[in-house]
Amino acid sequence: MEEALAEMLDARKSVVTERLLDAMRYSLLGGGKRIRPALLLECYAACGGKRPETAMPAALAIECIHTYSLIHDDLPCMDDDDLRRGNPTCHKQFDEATAVLAADALQTLAFELLASSARDTPLSGELIYKLAIAAGCQGMVGGQMLDMQADNSNDDMGILAVERIHLHKTGALLRWCCEAGAMLAEADNAQLNACSRYGKAVGLLFQVTDDILDVTASSSVLGKSAGKDAVQNKATYVSVLGLQRAREVAEEMQELAVAACEPLAKQGDHLRALVHYIQERGK
Amino acid sequence: MEEALAEMLDARKSVVTERLLDAMRYSLLGGGKRIRPALLLECYAACGGKRPETAMPAALAIECIHTYSLIHDDLPCMDDDDLRRGNPTCHKQFDEATAVLAADALQTLAFELLASSARDTPLSGELIYKLAIAAGCQGMVGGQMLDMQADNSNDDMGILAVERIHLHKTGALLRWCCEAGAMLAEADNAQLNACSRYGKAVGLLFQVTDDILDVTASSSVLGKSAGKDAVQNKATYVSVLGLQRAREVAEEMQELAVAACEPLAKQGDHLRALVHYIQERGK
Numbered sequence: 259m260e261e262a263l264a265e266m267l268d269a270r271k272s273v274v275t276e277r278l279l280d281a282m283r284y285s286l287l288g289g290g291k292r293i294r295p296a297l298l299l300e301c302y303a304a305c306g307g308k309r310p311e312t313a314m315p316a317a318l319a320i321e322c323i324h325t326y327s328l329i330h331d332d333l334p335c336m337d338d339d340d341l342r343r344g345n346p347t348c349h350k351q352f353d354e355a356t357a358v359l360a361a362d363a364l365q366t367l368a369f370e371l372l373a374s375s376a377r378d379t380p381l382s383g384e385l386i387y388k389l390a391i392a393a394g395c396q397g398m399v400g401g402q403m404l405d406m407q408a409d410n411s412n413d414d415m416g417i418l419a420v421e422r423i424h425l426h427k428t429g430a431l432l433r434w435c436c437e438a439g440a441m442l443a444e445a446d447n448a449q450l451n452a453c454s455r456y457g458k459a460v461g462l463l464f465q466v467t468d469d470i471l472d473v474t475a476s477s478s479v480l481g482k483s484a485g486k487d488a489v490q491n492k493a494t495y496v497s498v499l500g501l502q503r504a505r506e507v508a509e510e511m512q513e514l515a516v517a518a519c520e521p522l523a524k525q526g527d528h529l530r531a532l533v534h535y536i537q538e539r540g541k
Numbered sequence: 542m543e544e545a546l547a548e549m550l551d552a553r554k555s556v557v558t559e560r561l562l563d564a565m566r567y568s569l570l571g572g573g574k575r576i577r578p579a580l581l582l583e584c585y586a587a588c589g590g591k592r593p594e595t596a597m598p599a600a601l602a603i604e605c606i607h608t609y610s611l612i613h614d615d616l617p618c619m620d621d622d623d624l625r626r627g628n629p630t631c632h633k634q635f636d637e638a639t640a641v642l643a644a645d646a647l648q649t650l651a652f653e654l655l656a657s658s659a660r661d662t663p664l665s666g667e668l669i670y671k672l673a674i675a676a677g678c679q680g681m682v683g684g685q686m687l688d689m690q691a692d693n694s695n696d697d698m699g700i701l702a703v704e705r706i707h708l709h710k711t712g713a714l715l716r717w718c719c720e721a722g723a724m725l726a727e728a729d730n731a732q733l734n735a736c737s738r739y740g741k742a743v744g745l746l747f748q749v750t751d752d753i754l755d756v757t758a759s760s761s762v763l764g765k766s767a768g769k770d771a772v773q774n775k776a777t778y779v780s781v782l783g784l785q786r787a788r789e790v791a792e793e794m795q796e797l798a799v800a801a802c803e804p805l806a807k808q809g810d811h812l813r814a815l816v817h818y819i820q821e822r823g824k
Binding site for chain 2: 386
């Protein structure tokens with residue numbers, strides 16, 4: 259994945275100005291767990307896909323979307339973070355204007371990648387449509403906005419409100435990864451459903467784990483500022499439910515995700531392993 | 542166009558949070574000359590297109606891209622503008638975080654609109670691809686970055702460098718409008734070429750006119766702060782060439798644009814009229 263991302267950016271060397279590409283490269287190649295491409299490619303394989311190269315443009319695209327959202331989330335007017343993946347955030351390394359633009363260009367690049375694969379995968383129109391829904395005002399950006407509004411509100415939030423934020427902010431994209439992988443593999447309905455349910459559970463598991471890590475891990479382990487949720491008085495699974503109950507929710511989500519893999523039989527083994535990888539992070 | 546834009550946003554009422562949609566609506570419906578949709582729809586008609594409704598998703602999409610770019614350009618870390626189309630800029634009316642997110646969501650929406658029309662227009666994959674190239678690091682965003690770098694440099698810029706910025710920053714999208722209109726009308730090669738050349742000339746004409754207006758018009762006429770180019774020491778057609786020569790360039794671009802319409806014969810009359818409309822603004 260690292261190589262594929264680097265090559266993809268290098269292929270854009272005819273870009274108008276090197277500094278913009280540098281900032282895009284800095285953020286896109288600056289570490290990251292690549293969980294979204296992994297979910298996409300593993301769902302592709304779990305549904306019997308045999309030519310992973312046909313799924314690569316979508317895998318690259320989702321990492322572009324994810325990275326763009328991180329760059330904007332880190333801006334001073336948003337979460338105001340100095341550290342990301344153990345390095346200065348994009349606007350710290352470059353400047354705010356460059357960070358805004360690099361992220362904008364990464365979003366555009368995601369759609370370019372999906373559209374350029376249209377000849378290989380006739381369903382790219384549908385993938386683009388679904389990605390736009392998952393990433394836009396009805397999905398990720400909507401969830402981010404909801405999150406900002408919650409931060410600024412004095413109301414105590416219930417767990418359903420926390421879940422609602424995350425189903426949009428992180429869940430919609432993670433689910434898209436799983437469904438896109440299945441669609442690219444020309445999955446049957448049972449497989450597609452399995453991947454979709456898996457994606458939903460994994461999305462919530464991912465968030466609970468993140469919330470747990472924020473209170474239990476150090477900044478150096480996280481590669482970003484730890485303990486920020488509490489400082490910012492953010493409603494998280496941990497702040498609303500307490501650490502013990504949050505760990506139980508993680509357990510439940512893990513079980514749901516594993517159960518979703520059932521129709522995939524043995525082909526779902528890597529997806530099951532991914533669940534454990536994600537949950538192990540929280541320990 | 543105003544109605545179509547409003548209806549399109551209203552159809553997204555199931556959005557996650559009303560405030561985000563409010564900010565998108567505020568900027569998208571807050572005036573604007575709608576020159577890009579007009580170019581697209583008129584090129585569609587000039588190439589013999591008879592069902593303008595098939596070109597509407599693309600016309601709405603381009604206005605979303607344009608508006609997103611204005612919102613980000615106006616941010617304090619970029620051009621730091623308080624006034625746009627006679628109203629407070631998005632971040633002044635709402636706040637910076639909301640403005641960043643509303644613009645992000647408008648970019649996503651553009652691709653959603655194009656992808657959702659895939660069933661009607663099998664060429665939507667190609668339109669999306671070309672729009673991504675025109676709007677991203679190789680096009681509009683690249684040009685904006687180049688513009689920011691020029692502002693921060695002490696070097697005197699030549700007219701070729703000014704032109705290079707604008708061919709990317711505004712020209713690429715305007716050209717896409719013209720080519721997309723032709724493609725949607727299933728234009729032949731001569732028509733497509735005519736629209737493409739027309740788009741390039743109109744793009745430069747548009748920019749020269751803008752530069753002229755910045756020194757000759759009042760803020761109330763412009764709907765944005767006048768005289769900012771000089772204050773920011775921006776290299777423009779006027780600052781590099783002087784007002785008189787800039788007016789001559791506008792004249793030349795007008796002639797080029799009109800000449801490009803020749804293969805379109807009588808069907809190109811509205812495109813010719815649009816050229817005069819744009820140039821009249823500068824007087």
